[in-house]
Amino acid sequence: MSAPNKRKARRANAGQSHKQNNRRTFNTTAARGIEPAYLQRVAQRLHACGPRVAFEFIADLARGRDFAETLADFARIDPAIYAAVAAIIIDGGRA
Structure with a gap:
């Protein structure tokens, strides 16, 4: 050939x-009992929150935390609320 x-x-x-x-x-x-559609929705939410949340997710897994438990915890993060809280922290605590 x-x-x-x-x-x-x-x-x-x-x-x-x-x-x-x-x-x-x-x-x-x-x-593992995790539907691919659910996994995709959580991935979209993590992506919407930005790189810091994605880093924390991966860091939790690297520390040996259970995948399904970590996924469920991070699925509860609302990107809009996370952005608002992050903006307050970045502004030095001014609301």
Whole structure:
């Protein structure tokens, strides 16, 4: 097989591998009793809160906290309230 053909084959296989990894991730979370749709909603909320909240979520997991428990706790964070509280703290406590 020539070099350009090998590259094409690798690219084709890489796409399949990515799809398989995504399926495996969703199957794993579903097996833990976490629906993929719920996981996506929580991810959107964390993203809306910004990088600090996402960091704290990952840090909790890195410290060994249970995934489902951590997910449930962070799902309760309202992005609008978080932004308001963060603005008060950044302004030096002035309301």
